[in-house]
Amino acid sequence: MWPPNSPDLNPVGYAIWGALQERLYHGRKFENMEQLKQAIVLEWRALSQRFTDGSINQWRRRLQAVVQENGGHIEHKFN
DSSP states (O other): OOOTTOGGGOHIIIIIHHHHHHHHHTTOOOSSHHHHHHHHHHHHHHSOHHHHHHHHHTHHHHHHHHHHTTTOOOGGGTO
C-alpha cells in the first residue's frame, strides 16, 4: 500500500525541485543545455542543508496525510 512515484512523498518532488527552479530561472536565461546543467549543479550545491533537512523532516507527516486520504493527493494540505 505505497503510492508509486508519488511526488507528495518525495522530498525532491515536493520541496527541493521547486526551490531549485526558482533559483535557476530568477532573472536568467540560458543559451544552451550546458549552461543550464552547470547552473543546476551550482544551485544544487548552494541549497542549504537546513532546507534539505526540513524537507525530509516533512516526510512522516506527509505519509500520514496520504494514508488519511486513502492514497489521494495531499499537496493542498501543505501549501
